[in-house]
Amino acid sequence: MYDGEEQPGRNDACWCGSGRKYKKCHLDFDERLQGLYEQGFEVPERALLKSAADIEGIKRSAAINIGVLDHVAERIGPGVTTEEVDRWVHDYTVEHGGIPADLNYEGYPKSVCTSLNEVVCHGIPSEDDVLQEGDIVNVDCSTILDGYYSDSSRMFCIGAVSPERQRLVDETKKALEAGLAAVKPWGLLGDVGAAVKAHANACGFSVVREFGGHGIGLDFHEDPFVSHVSDPGTGMVLVPGLVFTIEPMVNAGKQEIDMSDPNGWTVRTADGSDTAQWEVQLVVTEDGYELLSW
Numbered sequence: 001m002y003d004g005e006e007q008p009g010r011n012d013a014c015w016c017g018s019g020r021k022y023k024k025c026h027l028d029f030d031e032r033l034q035g036l037y038e039q040g041f042e043v044p045e046r047a048l049l050k051s052a053a054d055i056e057g058i059k060r061s062a063a064i065n066i067g068v069l070d071h072v073a074e075r076i077g078p079g080v081t082t083e084e085v086d087r088w089v090h091d092y093t094v095e096h097g098g099i100p101a102d103l104n105y106e107g108y109p110k111s112v113c114t115s116l117n118e119v120v121c122h123g124i125p126s127e128d129d130v131l132q133e134g135d136i137v138n139v140d141c142s143t144i145l146d147g148y149y150s151d152s153s154r155m156f157c158i159g160a161v162s163p164e165r166q167r168l169v170d171e172t173k174k175a176l177e178a179g180l181a182a183v184k185p186w187g188l189l190g191d192v193g194a195a196v197k198a199h200a201n202a203c204g205f206s207v208v209r210e211f212g213g214h215g216i217g218l219d220f221h222e223d224p225f226v227s228h229v230s231d232p233g234t235g236m237v238l239v240p241g242l243v244f245t246i247e248p249m250v251n252a253g254k255q256e257i258d259m260s261d262p263n264g265w266t267v268r269t270a271d272g273s274d275t276a277q278w279e280v281q282l283v284v285t286e287d288g289y290e291l292l293s294w
């Protein structure tokens with residue numbers, strides 16, 4: 001079939017684990033996907049499509065991730081160090097039975113990413129980074145619970161920020177929402193990034209190309225890569241059961257990034273301009289999508 005796997009017999013148990021006969025379960029679904037595959041569309045392999053039980057597991061993980069960010073939101077403000085934010089994230093996650101997915105991920109040293117002002121992503125919490133009135137910071141959290149992954153991030157404005165920074169933060173969220181509005185079951189992933197880019201560019205902002213969203217659920221980063229600068233009418237078919245993030249990084253200045261920090265992680269705008277990011281995790285459903293983590 002479309003993913004190189006064997007098609008079950010009509011009366012066999014369905015591959016999705018529902019316990020129902022294939023013909024009463026995913027047979028029509030597979031035939032629809034097979035048709036798209038034969039027309040040349042990029043279709044997800046079955047292993048990327050989450051079962052109802054997987055979605056429940058991801059939601060339990062996501063409940064911690066949402067709770068962590070709510071916990072941060074209640075405490076963050078002027079005078080807080082990003083090291084403290086890291087401790088809040090770590091302790092809340094562990095106390096709720098989860099594991100911070102960032103910690104030790106490819107050698108990453110902390111439990112969360114804190115990306116301040118001109119930092120695009122992967123800012124490492126530090127005692128030396130004291131949040132000041134006027135700063136904008138992205139806090140990006142990821143949780144593992146019972147092997148299920150969740151991932152989302154929010155922007156926080158520290159005290160009163162300049163109108164320019166406020167606009168960047170607000171319009172980046174709207175760019176993400178424009179992307180969400182383009183998520184249609186059996187639609188195409190490229191339409192999502194195209195909508196994000198169109199909104200950001202209409203505001204006079206640029207969109208980072210090198211980093212994007214990703215499939216997620218049984219692993220931290222799964223296929224597909226979710227570009228936020230894609231062309232409409234391209235990319236993977238948005239099949240119900242596909243779980244992924246949308247997480248645009250929007251720069252006030254030019255799109256180019258600087259990855260030369262010797263710590264190997266921190267990514268900055270090349271021109272030193274401000275940048276913002278919001279991230280949600282969602283599942284494509286039969287009639288739209290459901291947000292899992294924000």
Ligand code: MF3
Nearest residue numbers: 102105108113122140142151
């Ligand atoms: N949370 C990031 C994402 O949105 C990944 C961070 S990986 C880390 O995909 F190692 F930098 F923490």
Ligand code: CO
Nearest residue numbers: 151213245247
């Ligand atoms: Co992510």
